[in-house]
Amino acid sequence: MSSRDLILGRVRHALADLADDPAPYAQAVERTYLREHGERTVGQTVALLAENLADYRAVVHRCTGPEVAGTVARLLSARGARTVLVPAGLPPDWSADVTADRVPDSLSSTAYDLDRADSVITGCAVAVAETGTIVLDGGPGQGRRRITLVPDHHICVVRVPGQVVSSVPQALERLDPARPLTWISGPSATSDIELDRVEGVHGPRTLEVLLVDEQPTPLDHG
Template identity: 65%
Template structure:
């Protein structure tokens, strides 16, 4: 006797585990204790930025640091070194960011097709947040970030992170900041897209860009 299907056995275990739960009890009647650490250690702002840069690099992202006055020149240089000619700039991206770049700038209005995005050389975006402890970028579809496909189809993604207000230490802190945007789909990025086959041969660019470059932008007080 095999005791039923796997589904029946699992559901049976769930029912037995719930035998002592009153039928009228609701999930909110039993608050979940959330006393886990909000951050792993205390850091200065500079230490958090160093940790973010270290974890981004550990995920094989290319990291650059720049002030606002030099941002457009850096973007122009990185795109030129890449040989990029067609670049997507999502709605809301500051126009001055690409002012020095010798490229054709494409907008996503009307919406670019997957085929059109596949022919794009690079995409330049901002972000919603960056998480130091995990080296993660979070995009929420806000101004300068665009819809999800813009950063998944092109082979090269340049993402600008404002260090003054977009870097948090931990995932719990990020979730608190992102709560108002919960209605929008969020893209969490930890390094370039990659996968491996059964022989553990790493292949990059399967589910997103092969190359991720992150620019940590220190705001120039004169531009605020």
């Protein structure tokens, strides 16, 4: 008997005395939790996202659509980036002013190839204000998961307010669970037994987030 057969046999044995439940899964699980903690305006939601991103040590920038290219170019120049990964489907105007060599996201790229890229630029699927989390799903302009895990510097563009939600439940409603979801809360970091924080262990050491205003969203607080 294989290990797989053994494990599945134990699962079947554990479930043997459970009665059949014809209710759909969506109805079988009670969902009485809060969908959002408090009431906020759009501006307050965006402000909360910026605050929580910064709390996770992401570097947050705000700009308008026409300013994206210049902002991206400035951030790459400040890093001294000579090469930048550009996934398929990234809006061309986001990298229009970039002088660094563009590296396409290729299936043939090895981890060593990706490690030689100084930076990567992506969009995102959704951003969660209450947790300061950005979610990528491999859609256009996001590329495969590994291109945001290997390079040391990640610039992520979030469209405001269209891609911003308050809570995780609201984010899940927008996401397809069959897609490769990457949940990012700040730059990669870990702590040893003495709680010394080390960044860049299993992902980018620096995460810079561009909150791009599609329409005015004043940062009001009350």
